[in-house]
Amino acid sequence: MEACVSEVVLQNATKRFKDVVAVSDLSLTIADGEFVVLLGPTGAGKTTTLRLVAGLEHLDTGAVRIGGRDVSKDAPAMRDVAFVFQQYSLYPHLSVYDNLAFPLRSPTRRVDEDEIRRAIGEVARMLHIDHKLQNKATRLSGGEMQRVAIGRALVRRPAIYLMDEPLSSLDAKLRQELRLELKRIQRDLGATMLYVTHDQVEAMTMATRIGVLKQGRLVQLGTPREIYEDPAETYVATRLGQPRINLMPRGLFPNVPAPLQVETIGVRTEHLKIDRHHQGTAKVARIEHLGDQRYLHLTLEGQPIVTLAGHDTDLDVGDNVALQLEQPLFFDRDGMRVRA
Amino acid sequence: MAQIRVNELHKAFGDFVAVQGSSFTVEDGEFFVMLGPSGCGKTTTLRMIAGLELPTSGEIVLGGDDVTFKRAAQRDIAFVFQLFALYPHMNVRANIGFPLKCQGMPKAEIRQRVEEAARILRITELLDRSVSGLSSGDRQRVALGRAIVRKPMAFMMDEPLGALDAEFRELMCNELRALHDRLHATTIYVTHDQLEAMAMADKIAVMNHGVIEQLATPQEIYDRPASMFVADFIGSPPMNFLGFQQALTRGATSARLNGTAIDVPEIREELSERPLTLGVRPEAVRLVSEGGLRGQVFGSEYLGTTQIVTVNTEHGRVKARIGSEQRVPDGGVVGLAFRADKLSIFDQQSGRAVRTALTDGGLRV
Numbered sequence A: 001m002e003a004c005v006s007e008v009v010l011q012n013a014t015k016r017f018k019d020v021v022a023v024s025d026l027s028l029t030i031a032d033g034e035f036v037v038l039l040g041p042t043g044a045g046k047t048t049t050l051r052l053v054a055g056l057e058h059l060d061t062g063a064v065r066i067g068g069r070d071v072s073k074d075a076p077a078m079r080d081v082a083f084v085f086q087q088y089s090l091y092p093h094l095s096v097y098d099n100l101a102f103p104l105r106s107p108t109r110r111v112d113e114d115e116i117r118r119a120i121g122e123v124a125r126m127l128h129i130d131h132k133l134q135n136k137a138t139r140l141s142g143g144e145m146q147r148v149a150i151g152r153a154l155v156r157r158p159a160i161y162l163m164d165e166p167l168s169s170l171d172a173k174l175r176q177e178l179r180l181e182l183k184r185i186q187r188d189l190g191a192t193m194l195y196v197t198h199d200q201v202e203a204m205t206m207a208t209r210i211g212v213l214k215q216g217r218l219v220q221l222g223t224p225r226e227i228y229e230d231p232a233e234t235y236v237a238t239r240l241g242q243p244r245i246n247l248m249p250r251g252l253f254p255n256v257p258a259p260l261q262v263e264t265i266g267v268r269t270e271h272l273k274i275d276r277h278h279q280g281t282a283k284v285a286r287i288e289h290l291g292d293q294r295y296l297h298l299t300l301e302g303q304p305i306v307t308l309a310g311h312d313t314d315l316d317v318g319d320n321v322a323l324q325l326e327q328p329l330f331f332d333r334d335g336m337r338v339r340a
Numbered sequence B: 001m002a003q004i005r006v007n008e009l010h011k012a013f014g015d016f017v018a019v020q021g022s023s024f025t026v027e028d029g030e031f032f033v034m035l036g037p038s039g040c041g042k043t044t045t046l047r048m049i050a051g052l053e054l055p056t057s058g059e060i061v062l063g064g065d066d067v068t069f070k071r072a073a074q075r076d077i078a079f080v081f082q083l084f085a086l087y088p089h090m091n092v093r094a095n096i097g098f099p100l101k102c103q104g105m106p107k108a109e110i111r112q113r114v115e116e117a118a119r120i121l122r123i124t125e126l127l128d129r130s131v132s133g134l135s136s137g138d139r140q141r142v143a144l145g146r147a148i149v150r151k152p153m154a155f156m157m158d159e160p161l162g163a164l165d166a167e168f169r170e171l172m173c174n175e176l177r178a179l180h181d182r183l184h185a186t187t188i189y190v191t192h193d194q195l196e197a198m199a200m201a202d203k204i205a206v207m208n209h210g211v212i213e214q215l216a217t218p219q220e221i222y223d224r225p226a227s228m229f230v231a232d233f234i235g236s237p238p239m240n241f242l243g244f245q246q247a248l249t250r251g252a253t254s255a256r257l258n259g260t261a262i263d264v265p266e267i268r269e270e271l272s273e274r275p276l277t278l279g280v281r282p283e284a285v286r287l288v289s290e291g292g293l294r295g296q297v298f299g300s301e302y303l304g305t306t307q308i309v310t311v312n313t314e315h316g317r318v319k320a321r322i323g324s325e326q327r328v329p330d331g332g333v334v335g336l337a338f339r340a341d342k343l344s345i346f347d348q349q350s351g352r353a354v355r356t357a358l359t360d361g362g363l364r365v
Helices: A046-054 A096-105 A113-126 A142-154 A172-189 A200-206 A224-229 A234-239 B042-050 B092-102 B107-121 B136-148 B166-183 B194-200 B218-223 B228-233
Strands: A008-017 A020-030 A035-039 A061-066 A081-084 A160-164 A193-197 A209-214 A217-222 A246-249 A264-267 A272-275 A282-289 A294-300 A303-309 A320-325 A329-331 B004-013 B016-026 B031-035 B057-062 B077-080 B154-158 B186-191 B203-208 B211-216 B240-248 B254-257 B260-263 B271-280 B285-288 B293-302 B306-313 B316-323 B333-338 B344-347
Touching: A008 A046, A020 A046, A020 A217, A035 A046, A035 A172, A035 A200, A046 A061, A046 A081, A046 A160, A046 A193, A081 A142, A096 A113, A096 A142, A113 A142, A142 A160, A142 A172, A172 A200, A172 B293, A193 A200, A200 A224, A200 B293, A209 A224, A209 A234, A217 A224, A217 A234, A234 A246, A234 A264, A234 A329, A246 A303, A272 A303, A282 A303, A282 B166, A282 B194, A282 B218, A294 A320, B004 B042, B016 B042, B016 B211, B031 B042, B031 B194, B042 B057, B042 B077, B042 B154, B042 B186, B077 B136, B092 B107, B092 B136, B107 B136, B107 B166, B136 B166, B166 B194, B186 B194, B194 B218, B203 B218, B203 B228, B211 B218, B211 B228, B228 B240, B228 B271, B228 B344, B240 B254, B240 B316, B254 B271, B285 B316, B293 B316, B306 B333
Parallel strands: A035 A193, A035 A209, A081 A160, A160 A193, B031 B186, B031 B203, B077 B154, B154 B186
Antiparallel strands: A008 A020, A008 A061, A209 A217, A246 A264, A264 A329, A272 A320, A282 A294, A282 A320, A294 A303, B004 B016, B004 B057, B203 B211, B240 B271, B254 B260, B271 B344, B285 B333, B293 B306, B293 B333, B306 B316
16 A cells, blocks of 8 residues: 655654653654644653664664655655754854755755745745745844754755754744744645744644653553544643643542542542532642633542632632532552543 | 832943833732743843842832842842852752851751752752752752741842753742742742743832843733734734824724724724824734635634634734634635734833723733
8 A cells, every 4th residue: 555655654653762762652643734642751662763763873673664664774864854954053154044945945855046036935935934034043042042953943844844842942922923923834835844842832722632741651642632632641631721620539539420439539629629519528638720710729538639720710829619520530559541 | 028129220231221110019928929021121120139230329128128239248139140059069958958058057947948849840850969960950950949038028039940951941840830829929030031021920020131121910911912023022922013194082982094094992092193003913813704804814824722823914924823724725805903902002102001091901010
């Protein structure tokens, strides 16, 4: 069967560094035009996975296929990928224009200058750096430099774009802007993208599918909504959602009907309601005002719990309240999901 | 513990004015956050209070005592820096006790104070461990232990969480605030991160170009920003700004954006015709099928329970925070309706908020 042009497949990929298994038996198919985000904390194996696809690291076992072709043994330049690193690495002696043109002027590619000019103009407009093209690369702000670095990947049309936390060095506001732009550019180009981040908001807002990594293993793969609403284990449940999901010992809620093996009940803040009709034993420890939301910090038999409160709340620190759980998620002693 | 009073504090480095005439009072036991972008003068202000920098003019009163020109060591303040350096050759106990040892405190008393600090920070079981094997969170706790063990009159913290990743920062925010709730120590905390400020502060001073633009509780600053700078700096995504031009009369309750009438809080001052800006928080925007201000959906971002929808209008880009169950197709034309009582109006030239029923409703600090 003919594979899609840009379909990228990792098959049982494993990579060790001495005693540490950085990537463990990882299989993942990125469909043509898909935006897959690998999410996980430092050391989960995200960057190594990306580098395996790029050919910057070599597999111990398994295979990488791009567009149906096994590229496991190919050098990075042979793989038809474009990589954007966390730290922008521009040629300081070149102008923005020449930095963007650089990948197209490589002797193995040979693009004519008119075509280069057209490609750069288009990418520069998308990234809002078209007025900076004649600047020296060093005469730019950090945000502009990173946009040039992204632009240098986008001028090419590789099978897949590989991005390693490209927005993490930018300030919050710019990050927010570029998040939306990048997603839109990816969609307009129909580009296939594998993107690595530890920022849950980036993952949720940009991904077609999120792959959650834990110690080198892919523990869940799904749309942002699936990952958020239907996590396979507590590890995944705590990766998404701010404030994070409440994980509480089952014993705190003897009246909640849960299967026998359940040890932990997970409830997202928006599903934990204050029950006004009953006298309760949870105590209000603090009310946090976050502008559009109000967090209620409670303690129940020593267990800290966070929930959302309406703006009209008349609750005060020290009040006792009863809790009502909506859509509780059940987990066993190993943190694996138990479906009721 | 003590009140800190800062009066007409001014600091210039050559031609550059870092802080111009700041005055504020940090009450005893208050968690006070100075928030602003880099270069706004927040760290310079903190360093002057700590005695690490001398003011060009002004006055600093700590617990009733004028300390303006006293040296740092004479001020009884503990400073927690961004990068917590621990002594690698000492164990946790020796690291926490070090400031007391330097003061020549008797051993038995040091022991008791260190154990008390460890109990407050819940790191008692770590006391005899080497610091080299600690997680970054525990290292941070040890650094805090070294500050609280002295029982100073006040704590100064300069972006102590700045080097941590987002997930861990959120955790430490909660922990720091819980610690404050146990100790009730007067704390001045400097950050450029509005989420940290909102999460921890009793009061926030928002600084810009060496000037405090607003000083109030987090909710007050969010609901009633005093200037466009403050409105833009606080909130994620920040407040939407829609430009328009018009004269305002006292008692008016609507504004006109290109012919569309928008209900606003009652105007409480007279303004001749000039460029103005309507400020709308994303959660005060609703998408409606009929009427309203029309625009085209640029994209939506899923955030779990809510989503951010970005709409391009002829007045600029507007972000709406709405429930994630509502389906909003990209490229579709929608109407925008605003919650009238939540709207701010700014004078574009000066950036300051126009007086309205909303601004008047605010609590003064």
